[in-house]
Amino acid sequence: MADSQGVEHPAGKKDDGQQDATKHMTVTLRGPDTSPVIEAILELDEDATKHPRLAKISKSPTENDDDDVSSKAHETHVIISVGSGHQTAAAFYDKCVGPLLAAVYPTQHQTLNVHTTTSATSVLELANNVLFPRANEGKLLRIIVLSGDGGVIDLVNGLSAHTTSPSYTAPQVVLLPLGTANALYHSVNAGKTNTWGLDTLTSSHSRPLPIFTASFSSGARLLVDEARSEEELPIDPSSGQPTLHGAVVCSWGMHASLVADSDTAEYRKFGVERFKMAAKEALYPADSSAPHAYKAKVSVLHGEEWKVLEKEEHMYTLATMVSNLEQPFCISPHSKPLDGSMHLVHFGPTSGDEAMRLMTLAYQGGKHIEEPAITYEAIDGLRIEFGGLEAEGRWRRVCVDGKIVRVEEDGWVELRKDPRRVVDIVTV
Numbered sequence: 001m002a003d004s005q006g007v008e009h010p011a012g013k014k015d016d017g018q019q020d021a022t023k024h025m026t027v028t029l030r031g032p033d034t035s036p037v038i039e040a041i042l043e044l045d046e047d048a049t050k051h052p053r054l055a056k057i058s059k060s061p062t063e064n065d066d067d068d069v070s071s072k073a074h075e076t077h078v079i080i081s082v083g084s085g086h087q088t089a090a091a092f093y094d095k096c097v098g099p100l101l102a103a104v105y106p107t108q109h110q111t112l113n114v115h116t117t118t119s120a121t122s123v124l125e126l127a128n129n130v131l132f133p134r135a136n137e138g139k140l141l142r143i144i145v146l147s148g149d150g151g152v153i154d155l156v157n158g159l160s161a162h163t164t165s166p167s168y169t170a171p172q173v174v175l176l177p178l179g180t181a182n183a184l185y186h187s188v189n190a191g192k193t194n195t196w197g198l199d200t201l202t203s204s205h206s207r208p209l210p211i212f213t214a215s216f217s218s219g220a221r222l223l224v225d226e227a228r229s230e231e232e233l234p235i236d237p238s239s240g241q242p243t244l245h246g247a248v249v250c251s252w253g254m255h256a257s258l259v260a261d262s263d264t265a266e267y268r269k270f271g272v273e274r275f276k277m278a279a280k281e282a283l284y285p286a287d288s289s290a291p292h293a294y295k296a297k298v299s300v301l302h303g304e305e306w307k308v309l310e311k312e313e314h315m316y317t318l319a320t321m322v323s324n325l326e327q328p329f330c331i332s333p334h335s336k337p338l339d340g341s342m343h344l345v346h347f348g349p350t351s352g353d354e355a356m357r358l359m360t361l362a363y364q365g366g367k368h369i370e371e372p373a374i375t376y377e378a379i380d381g382l383r384i385e386f387g388g389l390e391a392e393g394r395w396r397r398v399c400v401d402g403k404i405v406r407v408e409e410d411g412w413v414e415l416r417k418d419p420r421r422v423v424d425i426v427t428v
């Protein structure tokens with residue numbers, strides 16, 4: 001187990017006598033018996049979305065260097081997703097995570113399996129070809145993931161694409177938030193000081209990651225390479241349908257459009273601001289027209305019963321299994337960490353100003369759910385049927401944890417909670 005003291009303190013005086021305003025934080029990594037093993041002093045970046053620098057490691061005097069803390073049973077893999085967020089996952093590993101692992105695991109850190117992504121499909125291939133066979137033969141894997149939500153979701157999709165043997169053992173995933181939004185990390189750690197996941201490096205606590213399955217009609221296509229090309233989706237062996245698995249969000253309408261429109265190299269330079277920038281563009285079209293009213297038949301599942309929403313025009317239709325889509329953006333205040341709930345957030349067509357006002361309330365601790373215009377409820381599934389109501393493909397884009405799928409004119413998407421235990425998330 002490990003914990004963070006979340007202590008911020010000034011670094012003291014600079015040589016020229018001026019006060020150094022640099023903030024520091026101490027994170028304590030603990031052994032299985034909860035005794036401290038090392039303390040990491042981190043120097044925080046002024047920009048809270050950028051990772052801290054490791055200033056100092058202090059070892060506990062009681063630490064026994066002979067061997068390593070609680071890692072004996074695991075086979076440990078590290079995934080460094082160099083395309084995520086500010087593209088600093090490799091630097092954070094080299095300068096912070098690597099040295100901490102070397103301090104905690106003085107002998108075993110040399111045998112870590114470190115994987116650095118070389119393409120957009122690296123994590124999926126690693127999960128399919130390397131990690132799944134090991135987990136499926138019963139080996140307990142610990143996977144330290146330096147990425148955003150995408151890296152974790154690729155892992156989940158790769159691991160859940162196969163029929164499992166009875167000995168399948170859900171790998172333990174350590175989340176280090178090196179992406180842009182890091183919804184999963186910020187939801188698992190909602191309300192806590194951001195330790196960048198370092199306090200989970202030695203933790204022996206973990207909980208299953210609740211996931212959902214999104215099934216699509218046969219003509220649905222995954223948009224890749226900034227929507228310049230499209231790919232077929234994986235086919236689920238039991239249903240025969242194109243399928244994606246997720247753990248964060250499935251949306252259609254304004255949210256999916258702004259995630260899709262902002263997923264370009266140009267927008268990515270703006271970090272998490274890219275979502276707000278794309279939202280403004282979508283809500284205030286250049287020709288001064290009203291924002292698009294998205295048309296489809298939408299149904300929600302309660303238990304085994306589907307209920308069709310009355311209206312056929314929508315602006316925001318989103319199902320989520322987490323509370324925060326960014327650290328300050330609380331889309332579902334009733335969702336608790338890893339609780340397995342799924343919530344619908346919905347509103348109908350409205351002006352750009354009103355949509356902006358509703359979304360701004362989500363940045364105020366989730367106050368949007370108190371608005372009469374918003375439907376917010378716990379659900380077990382969501383179904384969207386286009387039925388030829390939208391001629392243009394851009395209005396039929398569905399977001400599954402950041403991936404964008406364009407559904408065909410007569411197509412549909414159906415989302416349900418998936419009871420499978422694919423990975424566990426390490427917690428403190």
Ligand SMILES: Nc1ncnc2c1ncn2[C@@H]1O[C@H](COP(=O)(O)OP(=O)(O)OP(=O)(O)O)[C@@H](O)[C@H]1O
Nearest residue numbers: 083084085117118119120148149150179180181182
């Ligand atoms: N070496 C690489 N070459 C090309 N693409 C890469 C490489 N490494 C990662 N990627 C891609 O970069 C994207 C990173 O997604 P990820 O979700 O991890 O970060 P993010 O989008 O910045 O964060 P978030 O999803 O939390 O907002 C993924 O599409 C991934 O496939």
